[in-house]
Amino acid sequence: MLNKLLLATTSEGKVREIKRLFEGSGIEILIADQSLQVEEKGLSFLENAYLKAKAYYEVYGIPTFADDSGLVIPALDGYPGIYSSRFYSLSWGGQEPVETTRDMANIKKVLRLMEGVEDRSAYFFACVLVYAGDWGLWAEGRCDGSITYEPRGEGGFGYDPIFQPEGYTKTMAELRPEEKDKISHRGKALRRLLELLKMLK
Numbered sequence: 001m002l003n004k005l006l007l008a009t010t011s012e013g014k015v016r017e018i019k020r021l022f023e024g025s026g027i028e029i030l031i032a033d034q035s036l037q038v039e040e041k042g043l044s045f046l047e048n049a050y051l052k053a054k055a056y057y058e059v060y061g062i063p064t065f066a067d068d069s070g071l072v073i074p075a076l077d078g079y080p081g082i083y084s085s086r087f088y089s090l091s092w093g094g095q096e097p098v099e100t101t102r103d104m105a106n107i108k109k110v111l112r113l114m115e116g117v118e119d120r121s122a123y124f125f126a127c128v129l130v131y132a133g134d135w136g137l138w139a140e141g142r143c144d145g146s147i148t149y150e151p152r153g154e155g156g157f158g159y160d161p162i163f164q165p166e167g168y169t170k171t172m173a174e175l176r177p178e179e180k181d182k183i184s185h186r187g188k189a190l191r192r193l194l195e196l197l198k199m200l201k
């Protein structure tokens, strides 16, 4: 039975959420002594999640969990998409200087590109994956919403301050952690993955 998973991520925001989402599952989440710099050269969320999990598995030899996720904005041709974490540095749409944090530079770039754009619909997408060398499992989750005109809220991470989930008047960064987990792309994907893992037992 699988009772431990190594977490393949460099994101503190993800670590917090993933640990929370695994609580009560009977699976302990381990953090690597040293995080790896994995080049995310895949063309899809699934491919990038696989590249990250495989890199950690090859070093540590422990069944590994990876999450590849992002914000998809149809009015921006699907960007930031798989480039969400480094959107500020992409030449597509013009580079955005990092004045405070990378998250804030990403947010500024999205708001700049969305100026005057009427269709503000967007969704968060996550692909979560477990890889253990001779087997692997993955699941996906999506959370629909829209891009606000300015950032609001202190919670969460990444683009949360400018993402308002469908049916809510608050941004994702204004929701309580357990409220975010209930509706988030990551929460949905992870709960599905846990069901798949249960079938393995």
Ligand code: ITT
Residues within 6 Å of the ligand: 008, 009, 010, 011, 014, 040, 052, 067, 068, 069, 070, 071, 084, 085, 086, 106, 124, 156, 157, 158, 159, 160, 184, 186
């Ligand atoms: P690892 O690859 O090391 O896990 P990363 O931050 O580079 O960390 P990704 O390549 O999967 O991870 O990029 C995910 C980006 O998408 C993340 O940096 C945020 O900008 C955004 N994102 C993903 N999930 C999010 C969430 O729940 N809330 C806000 N932004 C999110």
